[in-house]
Amino acid sequence: MTAWEAVIGLETHVELSTKSKMFCSCPTDFGDEPNTACCPVCLALPGALPVPNEEAIAGIVKIGLALECDINESSLFYRKNYFYPDLPKNYQISQYTFPVCEHGTLDVDVNGEPTVVGITRVHMEEDTGKSSHIGDGGGRIHDARHTLLDFNRAGVPLVEVVTEPDIRSAEQARAYAAELQRIVLSLGVSDARLEAGSMRFDANVSVRPVGETKLGTRTETKNVNSLRSLQRAISFEIDRQIQVLEDGGSIVQETRHWNEDTGATTSMRVKEESEDYRYFQDPDLLPLEVTAAWQDEIRSTITALPAERRVAIIEQGVDRETAVILVDSDELSGLFAAALGDGVPARTVALWLTGDVVAYLRRNEVELSSTGLTSEHLAVLGRMVDSGDLSSSAAKEVLIAVLDGDGGPGEIADDRDLLQVSDTGAIEEAVDAVLADNADALERIRSGDMKPFGFLVGQVMRHMGGKADPSVVRSVLEEKTTDSR
Amino acid sequence: MSDLADLTITEAGKRLRSGDITSVDLLDAVTRRASVTESHLHAFLTLDGEGARASAERADADLAKGTDHGPLHGIPVALKDNMCTIGVETTASSKILKGWKPPYDGTAVARLKAAGAVITGKTNLDEFAMGSSTENSAFGETRNPWSTDHVPGGSSGGSAAAAAVGSAFGSFGSDTGGSVRQPAALCGVVGMKPTYGLVSRYGLIAFASSLDQIGPFSRSVEDSVALLGATAGWDRYDATSIKGPVPNFGGSLTTGVQGLKIGIVKELMGEGIDPQVLAATIAVADKLTDAGAHVVEISMPSTEYALSAYYLIAPAECSANLARFDGVRFGHRSTVEGTTEDMMAHSRAEGFGPEVVRRILLGTYALSAGYYDAFYGQAQKVRTLVRNDFTSAYAQVDVLISPTSPTTAFRIGERAVDPIAMYYSDVCTIPSNLSGDPAISVPIGLDDEGLPIGFQIMAPALGEEVMYQVAAAVERLVEFDQRPALATSEVAPV
Amino acid sequence: MPVEIDIARVAHLARIALTPEELETYSAQLLDILEHAERVQALPTEGVEPTSHPLAMVNGFRPDEIGPCLDPESFLSQAPDTEDSRFRVPRIL
Structure with a gap:
């Protein structure tokens, strides 16, 4: 049986969240009322002309820099000619040769296995209008x-x-898609909402026998609007193509449509004619010049990217999975960063945030901002655990109470009598008392049998009403069982 | 001159400011003139009587209050019907746009309104400005005021005829390959194409975006300066408009040509140029020499390829520019049953005239896969060669001169059946469109049929001042003061 | 270069519905024009950069600012067919 290999390339469209559109001053943020954010330019009325939005160019350069692309100092707008009713000019202003950004990379990690995905190009274009298909097919074009x-x-x-x-x-x-989304969000250039279509994927998929170097015939799958469906659609398409080939069939180069309900891709059944977009440089627009100085200026506005931020967090002793969750949430990572400081255990705080806090928010269906939790609280709580004033289980109880708005950690721990004793004087007294009551255990330890040691720790803890710091108890007990030897 | 409609803008402006006449008087004069001439010429597609009267009254009221908007204040002007005017039908002489009232004013239109001009109506053109005779209008041709069985030239034939006959004090057209200068020559008026990017194209229904420029028609060089001045300057709605200060176009009108170096373009003075046109051009060159200019012959070898390059570049751009006329959002929609694709294809077939279809097909072909390099790509390289010719010419001379049109006005129908003969009408004007430089046509006399001859002056980019300097000198040297017999409001013409 | 024109395909790309007779007429006219265009091909242009624009300017940006939109009535009232404030077109497939 042949072993197959899938070859996948992704095309991702990202709507930029500039205030105004690409070539006119209509808002990009519009309500549900149709055709209310339109002007002669975006309606392609006779005589209207495009004027490019400077901020959008800064946005694409930002994305290009984040993807480690070469930024072309000079690039050109082209007209891509095709008739479609949602495309008002019946050509799309896009780029062809000389896009703004080329030759980048994006590192992705699947279960700890890193892969470098090459970025061919990042280019600027404009979105189309929205079609609603009216008929018995529930919005289906067919x-x-x-x-x-x-x-x-x-x-x-x-x-x-x-x-x-x-x-x-x-x-x-x-x-890859998830990491690209994180990058775009972190750059602040798009809201990258898949469900709203502000970030969309087309997947080019082909398969070939392992060892083959030539590419197989590919299909392009569209209408994928979540990360989960992207994965499902590609899995389906890989399996389908392998099945077709193993059955002796051949793959048709075509556009396919992902159907979320059936979990299958289907052929768009659109007449496949070889497209001829008749690209030519748009004479209404001037060459784009992104000077090195402008690139530097844009670069200086890029704060640490998710990958760097994850590394920084991992360096604090936090595990990778926790770091990913933290970095994916600006709120959580913000609290985390602000809580760090002398004597604050980074790993513990990270686990609280990604575990207890996230679970609390989900359970109570509340926003983090509506709880009373501050970075200061986390820092105090962290120090209390670190110093042994609070056991880790007691800390979780305090954390929940803080989230409930019951007050600050110190106050709560006090009120609930959760503080641990780490005063060696009191512990020494207790140890002395326990040793006096358990002379045979002491004897066995002194003769080299360490088994009763744990028992003695438990006795001391009980003696102290459970409020002693176990690590202090251990060290005192260790001292006392050995020093008189 | 007894009829107000025959005044120049400068003269009319003086009398307005002296309180002798009003803007409403000027409007009445051109309206009366149009009522006599229109049945013979068909220069206008739309006359906006009501709108014009309201503007004229406002201009008079403003002036009475002491508010003067400048040289065009209260002056009735006409606009080619490919310039968008809010609420006033704008068709580009195409069936596909019949009845369309733009929801916006183009920048040049808005600036004219702000300058106090009174817009009297919209003039006829070759459909979408594609043509050199104004015969390609879906709404009937315009005729030449000097001889109504001749064409006025084109594509801005309506605006040229209106300025010539006095149914407007001045007018505007658009010049993509000579569409202002050639009809100006054929109608005996001044017509100029500004430096590309000097006048905003926003609101001008595009033909070929890298070549189109709006330019004025007038009965004097001084008027041309005033009309250009009101429309020129950077516009935030046109990415290709030039930033920076607007040149002082009229700064040297009275300077003369003493010491100027003038190049006469060798390749535009030979084969294909009518002998009478040639003789008249040489006569003016001699007068310029007599007036102290150094006139030398300049060779621009790429000029003879310019026409062929133009007829690839302009159709290619137009094939995309006219794609938006699809029956979806405005304009004509076919009633043929079928899919949206069928609707679009039939709307376009029914809405576009044959010359427009021809150019769209030509441009689509020239851009299509496998032919791009041979046609469009090569044409763009020829464009570079043409520009290089101009650059080296302007290293030697201040301005270049040539005939504007190889012939005087031709008969209606004469070239309609032969696209290539028609395309040759623009052989002298196209090079300046390819280079993006300014050029003007000034009337210098009549041929033996009584048809006007135009003289072209070309200048380097943003060289409007020296261009106007020479144009004004030519105007003084030739003293062309004939008017067409039709330019009258009194007698019913024969 | 011998010129061939698949005029039906060109007309389809341009979305213009033409009759067979019209296609034939246009095909002949285009060939005539292209014959003249061949002059252009004869010109040596090796090493010549194409000019797509007469101006040596770049960018021509506008700032990212919101401006006024049109009143939908001003353009919907001129559309061939509308429904619920949207443009209506026949079925697409």
Whole structure:
């Protein structure tokens, strides 16, 4: 039986969250009322002309820099010619040769296995309007009687990130997509909401026998609007293609549609004619010049990227999985960073945030900001554990009470009598008393049998009403069982 | 001159400010003139009587209050019907746009309004400005005021005829390959194409974006300066408009040509140029020499390829520019049953005239896979060669001169059946569009049929001042003061 | 270069529905024009950079600021067909 290998490339469209559209001053943030965010430019009325949004160019350069691309100092806008009713000009302003960014990379990690995905290009274009297909097919284009068009979205700046065919599995594809989303969010250039379509994926998938170097015929799967469906769609497509080939069939180069309900991709059944986009440089627009100085200026606005931030957190002794969760939430990572300081155990605080706090928020269906938890609270609580004033289980109880708004950690621990005794004087007294009552145990330890040691610790703890710091108890007990020898 | 409609803008402005006449009087004069001439010429597609009257009254009220918006204040002007005017039908002479009322004013239009100009109506053109005779209008051709069985030139034939006959004091057209200068020559008026990027294209229905420029028609060089001045300057709605201060176009109108170096373009003075046009051009060159200019012959070898390059570049750009006319959001929609694709294809087939279809097909072909390099790519390289020719020419001379049109006005129908003969009408004007430099046509006389001859002056980018300097000198040297017989409001013409 | 034109495909790309007779006429006219264009091909242009724009300017940006939009009625009222404030077109497939 042949062993198969999948070859996957992703094209990702990211809507930039600039205030105004790519080539006109209509807002990118519009309500549900159709055609209310439109002007002669984005409606392509006769005589209207595009004028590029400087901030959008800064945005794509930011993405390019984050993906370690070469930024072309000079790049060009092209017209991509095709007729479609949601495309008002019947050409899309896009880029062809000389995109803004080329030749980048993105590192992804699947179960601790790192892969480098090559970025072919990152180019600037504009979004189309929105079609609603009206008919009996519940919005499906195939059964629609007619179509309604809303051009509010037309002209929203769109960045397309194209990868090399470097991805080998659905899991890797998902990891790439997730990391790209994190980067875009961290750069603040897009809200990257998959469900809202502000970040969209097209997956080019082919398969070939392992060892084969030539690429197989690929399909392009569209309409994938979550990370989970991206992974499912690619898995499905890989399996489907392998099945077709093993059955002696061949793959048709075509566009396929992911159907979330059936969990399958289906052929779009659109007449496949060889496209001829008749690209040519848009004479309404000037060459783009992104000077080295401007690149530097843009670079200086990029704060640490998720990967760097994860490394920094891992260096504090936090495990990778916890670091990923922390970095994915600005709120959590913000609290974490602010809580760190002398005597604050980073790993413990990270685990509280990603474990207890997240669970609390989910259980109570509340936002972190509506709880009373501050970084100061976390720092205090962390120090209390670190110094032995509070046991780790007591700390969790205090943390929940803080989230409930019962007050500060010190106050709560006090009120609930949860503080541990680490005063050696009191512990020494207790140890002396316990040893006096358990002379035979002491004898056995002194003769080299360490078995009763744990028992003695327990006795001391009980003597202290459970409020002694066990580590102090241990060291005192160790001292007392050995020193008179 | 007894009829107000025959005043220049400068003269009319003086009398307005002296309180002798009002803007409403000027409007009445051109309206009366149009009522006589329109049945013979068909220069206008739309006359906005009501709107014009309201603007004229406002101009008078403003002036009475002491508010003067400048040289065009209260002056009735006409606009080519490819310039978007809010609420006033704008068709580009195409069936596909019949009835369309733009929801916005183009920048040049808005600036004219702000300058106090009174917009009287929209003039006829070759559909989407594609043509050199104004015969390609979906709404009937315009005729030449000097001889109504001749074409006025094109594509801005309506605006040229209106300025010539006095149904407007001045007018605007657009010049992509000579569409202002050539009809100006054929109608005996001044017509100029500014430096590319000097006048905003926002609101001008695009033909070929890298070549289109809006430019004025007038009956004097001084008026041309005033009309250009009101529209020129950077516009935030046109990414290709030039930033920086606007040149002082009219600063040297009275300077003369003493000491100027003038190049006469060798390749535009030979084969294909009508002998009478050639003789008239040489006569003016001699007068310039007599007036103290150094006139030398300049060779621009790429010029003869310019026409062929133009007829690849302009159709390619237009094939994309006209894609938006699809029956979806505005304009004509076919009633043919079928899919959206069928609807689009039939709307376009029904809405576009044959010249427009021809150019869209040509441009689509020139851009299509496998042919791009041979046609469009090569044409763009020829464009570079043409520009290089201009650059080396301007290293030697201040301005270049040539005929504007190889012939005077031709008969209606004469070239309509032969696209290539028609395209040759623009052979002298196209090079300046490819280079993006300014050029002007000034009337210098009549041929033996009584048809006007135009003289072209070309200058380097943003060289409008020296261009106007020479144009004003030519105007003084030739003293062309004939007017077409039709330019009257009194007698019913024959 | 011998010129061939698949005129039906060109007309389809340009979305213009033409009759067979019209296609034939346009095909002949295009060939005529392209014959003249061949002059352009004869010109040696090795090493010549193409000019796509007469100006030596770059960028021409606008700041990221929101401006006024059109009143939908001003353009919907001019559309061939609308429904619920949207443009209506026939079925797509």
